[in-house]
Amino acid sequence: xxxxxxxxxxxxxxxxxxxxxxxxxxxxxxxxxxxxxxxxxxxxxxxxxxxxxxxxxxxxxxxxxxxxxxxxxxxxxxxxxxxxxxxxxxxxxxxxxxxxxxxxxxxxxxxxxxxxxxxxxxxxxxxxxxxxxxxxxxxxxxxxxxxxxxxxxxxxxxxxxxxxxxxxxxxxxxxxxxxxxxxxxxxxxxxxxxxxxxxxxxxxxxxxxxxxxxxxxxxxxxxxxxxxxxxxxxxxxxxxxxxxxxxxxxxxxxxxxxxxxxxxxxxxxxxxxxxxxxxxxxxxxxxxxxxxxxxxxx
Numbered sequence: 344x345x346x347x348x349x350x351x352x353x354x355x356x357x358x359x360x361x362x363x364x365x366x367x368x369x370x371x372x373x374x375x376x377x378x379x380x381x382x383x384x385x386x387x388x389x390x391x392x393x394x395x396x397x398x399x400x401x402x403x404x405x406x407x408x409x410x411x412x413x414x415x416x417x418x419x420x421x422x423x424x425x426x427x428x429x430x431x432x433x434x435x436x437x438x439x440x441x442x443x444x445x446x447x448x449x450x451x452x453x454x455x456x457x458x459x460x461x462x463x464x465x466x467x468x469x470x471x472x473x474x475x476x477x478x479x480x481x482x483x484x485x486x487x488x489x490x491x492x493x494x495x496x497x498x499x500x501x502x503x504x505x506x507x508x509x510x511x512x513x514x515x516x517x518x519x520x521x522x523x524x525x526x527x528x529x530x531x532x533x534x535x536x537x538x539x540x541x542x543x544x545x546x547x548x549x550x551x552x553x554x555x556x557x558x559x560x561x562x563x564x565x566x567x568x569x570x571x572x573x574x575x576x577x578x579x580x581x582x583x584x585x586x587x588x589x590x591x592x593x594x595x596x597x598x599x600x601x602x603x604x605x606x607x608x609x610x611x612x613x614x615x616x617x618x619x620x621x622x623x624x625x626x627x628x629x630x631x632x633x634x635x636x637x638x639x640x641x
Contacts, residue, residue: 350447354440371509457609476604483568484519490564491515491556495528498552504532505539514553518560520584520596525560529553575603576625 496511514528536546580600587599607623610616
């Protein structure tokens with residue numbers, strides 16, 4: 344079939360898949376919204392209890408009100424930023440299919456441009472490295488997200504946290520944002536445990552569960568599944584996240600690591616810029632030198 348028809352069918356299939364995922368999330372959100380009045384009451388009780396506790400430490404009601412005003416101001420700022428980010432995400436969701444369609448239609452032009460930057464003798468190695476990074480990162484990221492969502496949901500269900508499946512899926516998806524997503528994903532279930540449970544052991548249990556899952560993800564799950572397909576050190580990753588966030592917001596943070604990984608491959612195959620790989624890659628300098636010798640021999 345023609346390229347236009349095949350690309351269109353792939354986009355439609357992907358759209359239907361995300362519609363099913365969205366339906367599941369919307370169902371969970373609907374249940375959460377129905378509990379908001381009860382959560383509001385429990386939140387008021389929690390604030391009163393916290394106020395009484397602070398009074399025992401000599402913090403007067405006036406000082407508490409000042410702290411609360413500062414907190415609400417900060418919360419309002421974050422809420423505004425969150426609303427702006429949500430608007431950007433909705434706009435991006437509408438634009439992404441168009442971008443994907445055009446990128447796939449003109450992929451030969453992009454390939455010709457990239458190959459014009461590299462010596463012809465390195466074409467096969469360059470293409471293989473890029474394919475390994477893209478396939479390894481995307482497929483590995485989806486599998487890691489599924490595993491983390493399952494582990495988090497299971498742990499929250501065992502603790503008896505309300506809307507455990509929703510929070511588990513949300514935390515799994517947020518892990519797409521490296522280093523930051525796991526902390527954001529753990530905040531909501533901790534707050535839910537504080538509001539709906541009478542014991543502090545429940546929020547502590549949530550923190551323990553997410554800490555264990557994060558430990559497994561960082562030391563076993565991600566290394567075993569994605570391996571060193573991207574192989575970006577922590578400093579380069581943080582700088583990429585900051586730059587990506589400034590340029591495209593949350594979408595930029597999600598795309599920062601894979602784009603940096605592809606840039607690393609391009610740099611490694613150029614004669615004048617390959618030294619930047621030493622600053623980016625998460626392997627010993629000696630190993631980088633050995634890889635360069637092997638690539639030269641090929």
